Amino acid sequence: MFARPGRQGHRLEKSATSRAGNKAQSPQPTIQTFGSLHLDTIEIHSEFAIVMKPLRILHSESSNGWGGQEHRTFKEMLALRERGHALELICVPGARLGERLGAEGFTVHTTPMRSGADISAVAPMRRVLKQGRFDVLNTHSGRDSLLSGA
Numbered sequence: 753m754f755a756r757p758g759r760q761g762h763r764l765e766k767s768a769t770s771r772a773g774n775k776a777q778s779p780q781p782t783i784q785t786f787g788s789l790h791l792d793t794i795e796i797h798s799e800f801a802i803v804m805k806p807l808r809i810l811h812s813e814s815s816n817g818w819g820g821q822e823h824r825t826f827k828e829m830l831a832l833r834e835r836g837h838a839l840e841l842i843c844v845p846g847a848r849l850g851e852r853l854g855a856e857g858f859t860v861h862t863t864p865m866r867s868g869a870d871i872s873a874v875a876p877m878r879r880v881l882k883q884g885r886f887d888v889l890n891t892h893s894g895r896d897s898l899l900s901g902a
Contacts (some may be wrong), residue, residue: 814865814895
């Protein structure tokens with residue numbers, strides 16, 4: 753999970769004999785590491801993941817095109833939904849990202865976002881944020897970042 757392809761993890765093993773020359777009871781299991789992260793802690797992380805509630809996440813995007821940023825947002829939303837989170841999008845009318853996510857079953861809200869100073873977009877964005885009771889707002893460009901922060 754954390755290992756890079758073609759890279760071996762470090763191995764930590766207890767020596768077969770102790771300082772006094774006595775045989776050790778048994779070697780400790782091999783512990784895989786990645787940088788300073790010891791993978792034997794994965795059990796602890798799993799316990800946290802079990803008690804963590806699914807998040808309600810609103811993504812915002814002011815672009816109406818389709819490029820790398822929109823593709824990454826699309827894939828990110830699909831992946832987060834697979835992990836049990838509830839996601840919605842607010843975007844400009846006719847945005848290709850909104851059309852594609854709508855086809856995937858996501859709730860898509862639209863409002864014009866002509867510029868970062870487009871005051872007419874603030875009220876609809878606030879309404880979506882308030883009604884949705886989101887835990888996270890994930891903005892993806894300068895324009896929607898400014899508007900959603902207003």
